Amino acid sequence: MKFALVNNERCEPTPKAKGICPVCNEVVIAKCGKLKAHHWAHKIKQNCRNDRWETEGEWHRNWKNRFPIECQEKIILINGEKNIADVQTDKGLVIEFQHSHLTPEEQKARENAYKDMIWVVDGTRLTYDFPRFQKNIKHNSVLFLKIRKNIKLFCVYFCDEVFPKNWTNCTVPVVFDFLGLEDEEKANVFQRYLYFLLPRTKVKESDTSTFLLYLPRKDFLPLINSDWESFYTELISSIIKIQKAKRENAPQPVVYYGYRRRLRRSIF
Numbered sequence: 001m002k003f004a005l006v007n008n009e010r011c012e013p014t015p016k017a018k019g020i021c022p023v024c025n026e027v028v029i030a031k032c033g034k035l036k037a038h039h040w041a042h043k044i045k046q047n048c049r050n051d052r053w054e055t056e057g058e059w060h061r062n063w064k065n066r067f068p069i070e071c072q073e074k075i076i077l078i079n080g081e082k083n084i085a086d087v088q089t090d091k092g093l094v095i096e097f098q099h100s101h102l103t104p105e106e107q108k109a110r111e112n113a114y115k116d117m118i119w120v121v122d123g124t125r126l127t128y129d130f131p132r133f134q135k136n137i138k139h140n141s142v143l144f145l146k147i148r149k150n151i152k153l154f155c156v157y158f159c160d161e162v163f164p165k166n167w168t169n170c171t172v173p174v175v176f177d178f179l180g181l182e183d184e185e186k187a188n189v190f191q192r193y194l195y196f197l198l199p200r201t202k203v204k205e206s207d208t209s210t211f212l213l214y215l216p217r218k219d220f221l222p223l224i225n226s227d228w229e230s231f232y233t234e235l236i237s238s239i240i241k242i243q244k245a246k247r248e249n250a251p252q253p254v255v256y257y258g259y260r261r262r263l264r265r266s267i268f
């Protein structure tokens with residue numbers, strides 16, 4: 001963990017410091033070695049929810065550090081139990097960064113607990129994930145809605161052929177980061193974007209398509225920190241409207257998009 005309580009204040013580790021874990025209230029010790037990033041670790045191994053933070057890597061920490069300190073490692077009480085979220089924005093959105101494998105049970109548990117959340121997944125963990133995406137995305141998707149020049153929504157047909165299967169049935173948006181620890185200046189055309197895989201919005205049970213939002217990396221923080229909630233609600237309602245019209249062979253509805261207070265007409 002990055003923060004522990006020292007004299008009741010959230011503190012980062014300093015050499016030889018002792019603190020209290022904000023989740024289980026047990027003693028934690030500052031680990032300020034040369035090899036690993038400085039962190040706090042439980043003095044005696046605990047079965048504590050805060051434990052998974054002790055193993056987080058550079059990718060995870062880099063992402064977390066893009067948010068203000070007061071938004072990181074936020075304790076969220078759910079049914080009287082303390083949960084710890086990687087980030088919770090001041091608007092209440094929880095962001096969980098996931099590099100390592102997560103069991104489906106744990107994945108669902110966190111989605112059910114937080115509800116208003118997004119996953120950000122390291123798309124470079126497994127060797128094949130990024131090449132598979134580059135190879136299959138074009139044949140498996142069509143442009144559905146152009147929100148503005150660089151922000152586009154695609155309809156993806158066979159999602160499991162494009163993304164790791166364990167992330168294709170989430171109930172919250174999953175953001176894929178295919179850049180990993182690479183330098184942003186070396187990013188190729190695919191890596192310049194973050195890809196938001198949206199939860200399935202089925203008008204009919206037989207619908208197999210899923211929606212994927214392309215967002216330039218530089219737009220991620222401004223969007224998440226400002227009007228994510230209204231943007232997301234509007235996005236989902238536009239998808240449903242357009243899908244319904246298609247189903248019923250009705251004229252395509254005109255969808256207006258308020259993004260950064262500018263109205264954008266859809267491609268329809």
Ligand SMILES: [Zn+2]
Nearest residue numbers: 021024048050
């Ligand atoms: Zn603890």
